[in-house]
Amino acid sequence: MIVRPLLGLAALVLLAPAFAQQANPSATGEGSSSTAAARDALKQQAGDTDQTTLLKQTLTAVDKQYSMIRRGKVAATYDLSYSYIGQEKINADISSGQLTLFNIENDSSHTIVNTLSVDYGLQDNLTGSVSIPVISRYSQNDNFDGLSHSLGDIGLSARWQPIETQRGRPSFNLSGGMRLPTGRSPFKVDANRGLATGSGVTTLNGGVNFNHIVDPVALFGSINLGYSLPARHLSQIRNGRTLTRVDPGASLGFGFGFAYALSYNISTSFSLQETISAGSKLYFADGSTSRTRVQTAGVLNFGLGYRISPKTTINITAGIGLTDDVPNFTLGISMPLNF
DSSP, X not given: OOHHHHHHHHHHHHTHHHHHHHTSTTTOSXXXXXXXXXXXXXSOOTTOOOHHHHXXXXXXXXXXXXXXOOTTOEEEEEEEEEEEEEEEEEEEEEETTEEEEEEEEEEEEEEEEEEEEEEEEEETTEEEEEEEEEEEEEEESSSOEEEEEXXXXXXXXXXXXXXXXXXXXXXEEEEEEEEOOOSOOTTTSOTTTOOOOSOSSOEEEEEEEEEEEETTEEEEEEEEEEEEOOBOSOOXXXXXXXXXXXXXXXXXXXXXXXXXXXXXXXXXXXXXXXXXXXXXXXXXXXXXXXXXXXXXXXXXXXXXXXXEETTEEEEEEEEEEOSTTSOSEEEEEEEEEOO
């Protein structure tokens, strides 16, 4: 799907009489100028990016783990995302065969995340990254009805490409990183006074990411593993018991999708991501323990990339939650910051 060449083909059809006249130079003196006009219509115009470059930019917007930058280069990206979680809970109490309590509770949460990500090329095949999120959450439930602002969990990561990319062949890289518990911990926050903006634990992760560009399509996918360190020295009251420690379970994630260049300036993408997390073990001061259930998070994403300048491409992504453990709806905008 290439727009400029199609426009050029239309120009050839319209200028066919001029070509016929060019065969007889004495018929008109405009033959050469008409031919030049048709040739220019067929060419990629100045400022147009090639589709391969656009697809690479789209892959970076889908997830930075698919991209690398040259040694000594710095790349910054601003991401703005919104997510919504809404559910209804039915409370009922049947005693002696009679319904003594029945009510429907609406529990909803709106989250806005502003994230600044900076990449630095340590080597041509090794890129280091840091991401700093600022989170705003608004909740409507029986415990807390209001707005919370806080720094989120800061992420540090690196991507290494062991084999140089060759045109026409798939490429892959290895990634690893950690997420620090700099956000407001869910194990320390007072549920009646605010909302958590972080996981409360240090998380380590590693994975393999691959992509293959077959102009005008780019295929991509990833597999990753995650492990969270225990959260210790807690003193949170939960249902009359004091929580003292949490051992999160390991997680396995995978994703795949494709990006498609509609023209030299517009691309679209589709991806499916899923993460399976083992249950966490909770320890209480009275010696008792409890374990949470296994969680499955599946999201279907649709994206659109639009190149507004030779160096800037804005990407918009909409996500639909496929399981109960993820937001019902997400919307994100990603834009590179050029220095």
